[in-house]
Amino acid sequence: LSRHPTIEWAQRSDKLYITIDLPDSQNVKLKLEPEGKFYFSATSGADKIPYEVDFDLYDKVDVNESKASVGLRNICYLVKKAENKWWSR
Secondary structure (H helix, E strand, O other), rough: EEEEOOOOOOOOOOOEEEEEEEOOEEEEEEEEOOOOEEEEEEEEEOOOEEEEEEEEEEOOOEEEEEEEOOOOOOEEEEEEEEEOOOOOO
């Protein structure tokens, strides 16, 4: 059974910042689809505990202009919105 990691997000009119707090993550898989579907999975710790989450973003995104970086304590994803507009919460 997979657990859900802690996720924080913030937005600007043209982009969305998604931060997944998961120290010592391994086997990281990220998928972002143009219609706004987001998927993440990874394992963490010595016991390789599985984590997984998927959700729909509010609107369409530009997959080619979006990028992720995997760090020691978290995974940061800069998601470029397809349209420059604020999304409702």
